[in-house]
Amino acid sequence: MTSNADRLVDDYLKRLDRELGDLPRQRRRELTEEIAGHIVEARADLPVENEAEIRNLLERLGEPADIAAESRERFGVRRRQAGVVEILALIGLLVGGVILPIIGWFVGLIFLWVSAAWTTRERLLGTLVVPGGLAPGLLLLMFGVYGEACTRVLQDGSLVSETCTEGSELLGLPGGIAIVLLLLAPLATTAFLALRLRCSAPVPYQPSPGSA
């Protein structure tokens, strides 16, 4: 065994394990284990072991990304990797409407539906809870803090009296509850959608069962 060959095999298995990240843990371990076993058998079968032979062997096995794509297809698993599209979707949905009123949220919405990382149900949740993201809640909050509604009584064109009510008074307790809900709901949705994406921390594989 040459250390160079070991390194090639090790690299290959690490890449494979990372690519298999979308699969359930048990499947992922089984596949990595089986392919690691295949490599052991194939290496034992080589007339001479050198770097070129190992490269040939790994090439016959195929690209880890292809094996992972095949696995996802066989098990009907979605690719749930957090990419640029997914991150833009989450940012757009949450604060897009604050940064760029209305348009910003729609940008997030488009990315949400373009990405393959979420199911239709998850996308619907992202769309409906809450349209505009944090913007509606913040708008209502601003009104409560700074807003007021005034009634002016005019007689013969001149102001007779003006009564003003502060925004917070107008909103009252129901308004306050609405603000809290409108702010919490999009935060919760975004957190949920983010959690559905996979974090790519590798699961350590074991070359054979029983061995630690």
Add this chain to the structure above:
Amino acid sequence: MVDERQDALLAQMRRGTLQYCVLALLASEERYGFDLVRGLAGVDGMVTSEGTIYPLLSRLRRDGLVESTWQESPSGPPRRYYRATDAGRHALDEFKREWSRFRDAVDTLVEGRADT
């Protein structure tokens, strides 16, 4: 352009039939992964990348068409041996019937025997 389409078609056909080829190899005897992959790769045009057999084996195992047992190997770590279950053999028999009907139908049309 035509070549690309043919490649895609071949890949589709291979994909659809590969699991039955695996079941056929595992119907009469048990084999471990490497041995099975060898058996498939030995037939020209059946397998393009060997590693993609393993997701299929895993799926067949989950579906109960194939079962596996660990056995000691004379050299190296233990091997997982695969064998077709009764359900697997049943699925294979059904496929064989459908396949020969289908093959005959295509042959008849492609080779122009339908006119005579």
